[in-house]
Every structure is written in structure tokens, then in C-alpha cells.
Amino acid sequence: MASERVTRYQPCYILRDSGIPCVIWCEDAVAHYGVPTVVFSFYILVPDIDKAANVLTQRGWHLEDSGQTKFGNYPLRSAHHRLTPPIDVTQNRPAWSPGMGPPPPPSKGPPRPTTTILLPASEWNYTFPLTIQNLFPPLPELLDALIDKLLDDPLTDGTWHQLALLIAYLYDYVPALREKSYAENLKYEHRQFHYDSLSGMSIGLPFIRHERKIRDALREGSFQLCDCSADQEDESLFTAKAQARIIASRPSPFTAEEYEADKKRAEEEERRLWLEDE
Template identity: 80%
Template sequence: MATEHATRFQPCYILRDSKIPCVIWCEDAVGYYGVPTVVFSLYILVPDIDNAANVLIERGWHLEDRAQTKFGNAQLGSAHHRLTPPIDETQNRPALSPGMEPPPPPSPSKIPVEPTTTILLPASEWNYTFPSIIQSFFPPLPELVDALIDRLLDDPLTDGMWNRLAVLIAYLYGYVPAVKEKSFADQLKYEHRQYHYDSLSGMASGTLPFIRHERKIRDALREGRFQLCDCSADREDESLFTDKVLARIRASMPSPFSPEEYEADKKREEEEERRQWADEDFSEG
């Protein structure tokens, strides 16, 4: 009997058995490193999406309309194949392939039990290079962060795809202890190290001004026109450091209670408590 994880990741086992490298991506990948996220379709990076799709089709998977594929709230317009699992007609549920092996290490919670819609993505378009020896279906943490940063900074920012990429990166910086360490930069590509330092500096990462700023910094690092530092922007730049802006907004919002109203309400509560105590004493007497 296939286990829950092995069932969801069934396409990975099929591809591996056919000598096709693959790596799990998106929510499943960040969830593997401790991010408490729900998962949706299963996204997989492969060297050639056509070859991988053909292997799955031979095992009963069905090629679906790519126009239906979403990446976050945006339509996924880049190269991919969308497949749904074979259906067990007797139980009207996805069928399991025989000989499933033990599952990989734990992944995110709330994983659907059955095989799910699988999205095959070309690894080259996601700036991911497969290692010579693949030890896991999950990408190493530095390679995951590198690839997501690169893809985000390459994004034209014309649709909502950038937003989901930014969220995935923010999840890693918010929940994975290793990524929060300044020294984690040593494991990243040189051109992404300033992104890391800036994310730890207090900048409002994940915003359009931040992404545009980091794109310029990355390009400058590639061209040798920039030196790494703790923070690449003026801390008075409120388009990148938004704490002061948010503080002003909060200060401008009316308090639900003025000091006078608070004291009057507190006094009414105290008087009500004294009245209740007096009533209890009278009834006991």
C-alpha cells in the first residue's frame, strides 16, 4: 500500500524509474524546509518537459489544457505541461501504480492523499541545474533560494506571477532558521548575496520597489560595478524601508477609544462590579 507522501509524489518515482531527473518545486519544496504552507498542484522541475510528459502519459496520466494552469492568482504563461493522474474507475479516484517505494522525508502538512494535478516545468527556465548525483526529490536549500531569487529578478513584473515568487522567498526567510543567518549568503551565488543581506537589513522585501532595486544590484554585481555591503540602500528611502510610513499611517488612524472614553468606560465597569458585589452581599444576608 502506498503511503500518503509516496502517493502525492508518485510522478517523481515514475520519472526516476525512467532515468529522468526531477525535483519538487514551489509549496512542496518550501514546506519540506519547515514552512507551514498548504500545497496545491504538484510542481516538478525536469530537464525536458516533453520527455517527462510522455513518460507519465504512458503510465496513464492525462495531458490537460495548459490555459487552466495557475501560478498563484496569475495564469502560468511560461512553458509547462499540465497532467492529471489516471482514474480508478471502480472507485472514481486516482489510481496507484504498483511497487511504490518508501516515501521521501516529511513534507508540508495538509497534503492531499491521492496523486494530484502535476505541473512539469523546464528546469532551465527556472535557473536550476541538476547536480551530477541526485540524492533527493527536494532541492538543496541554497539552490532553492538561488533559483527563486533569480526567477523573481528575471520576471517582467507584468502579471501576478512575481507576487507568488516573492511570497515563496518570504516564507523561506520567515520560517527557515538557516536562511535567517547572515552567513547563509556564503552558500548562495555571489550575485544573490546582496539580496540576502538586504532582506535581513529591514527592507520591505517582496515589494515592487524592492524587486526593481535588487534587479539593478544583481546586474551590477554581475558586471563588477558593485561591492557587497550590509545594506545597499539609504535607510531613509521610504520606498524600501516602510516602517516609518506604516507608523505614520497607524498614528493617523483614530483610536477606538480616546483617553477620556477609556477612563469613563473603565469607571463604569468598576461601578458595575461593585453593584454586583453589593447585590450578592445583600442576598447572602
């Protein structure tokens, strides 16, 4: 059975075999769409975190202190459960040391289960479809939910930073998102976010506050979609110009004469070493 496969995704198989819908979230989800990110804890969206945790604990998982959970580099303050997988005695071997002989070859087996974080789907603005075909959310639903979560964030801790990072990763690495027409796959209220992201705006606090107002205006029907919702001379939103100006204002570490002199010294040293080898 799928639920018996010992992989990183094992809790998903267990939950689905128990009739609990779930989708993979956070780093694992964006990695599925081609983002070359490192994965840490395993985040899952479920309808009810208490029911899901109960199913996993019945299968040997252990509830841990949720105060230790992080979202990126920041404490996760919102509702969740943190669980660690059952201890597999067959894997309880001492770590390799030089006195033990040649090191063992890298494991070719699937990744082991890891610390799993259960998140309530409703708080992450995700609605489960009637029929779930995949462990991963469709790309439009993933992006819609992340955008909504970002624009709803109170911006009082680091949660917004990690959300913005996940969204920026998707725009950097998923070719489909570089197309203006992809907006048609998103919720209407998020389409201007898409257009503005492609216009060159930088995802920071000014951008988030700006896009929150735009989203709310779209919901109210008081804003019309456009290629860019802000003045492109606004350097709080378009930070590339300001960054380029700062870099240009910094003095070069070398004058042209110093560069040539340093280059000549390096060539002479290389020639000296070559002659010594002869």
C-alpha cells in the same frame, strides 16, 4: 517499487524510474524546509517537459488545458504541462452525507496524487547535479533559483508576487537564512540580495527593481558587497517606518473616557448575567 507508491509524490517516482531527473518545486519545496504553507497543485522541475509528460501519460496520467494553470493566484504564462492523475476506481465512492450513518474516520493513508505541473528547469534557473540524492532541491539552490527567477521577471503579471512570497516565506521561517553568513552558500550575484533582505528591506516592486540593478552590477564587477545597498531612510525600500507612521496618524477608535465607560458597561452586564444565573 517506489513508482507504485500512491502518494502525492508519485509522479516523481515514475519519472525517476524512467530515468528523468526531477525535483519538487514551489509550495511543496518551501514546506520541506519548515514553511507552514498550504500546498495546491504539485509542481516539478524537469529537464524536458515534453518527455516527462510523455512518460506520465503512458502511465495513465491525462494532459489538461494548460491555460487553467495558476501560479499562486495568478495564471501561469510560462512553458509547462498540466496533468491530472489516473482515475482510481477504488476511490470512486459517493461523498458522505448524514443519511449514511456515522461519518468515516479521517484517512490515515498517504495523500493521493494530485494535479501535477511540469516546469522546465532551465526556465527556472535550476541546474540538476550529476547525482540526485533527494526529491527536494538543496536550500541554497532553491533560494538561488527563486531569486534569479524573481529578478528576471518582467513584472507584467502576478508571477513576481508569488515568487516574492515564496522567498519571503523562506526568510521568515528558515532559521539558517537569518544568518548573515548564509550568503556564502549562495551565488555571488545573490549575496547582496541576502544582506539587503536581512537589513529590513521589504520585498515589493521597488525592492525587486533595486536588486535587479545590484545583481547586474555584481555580474559586471562594478559593485562591492556591503551590509546594505540602499539608504535606510528610503521608505520605498524600507516600508516599515511609513507603515508605522500611517498607523500612528489614525485616530484611536476610543478615547480613554469611552474605553473606561465601555469596560464598566461590560462588567455590569457580566454581573447582571451572573445574578440571573443565581
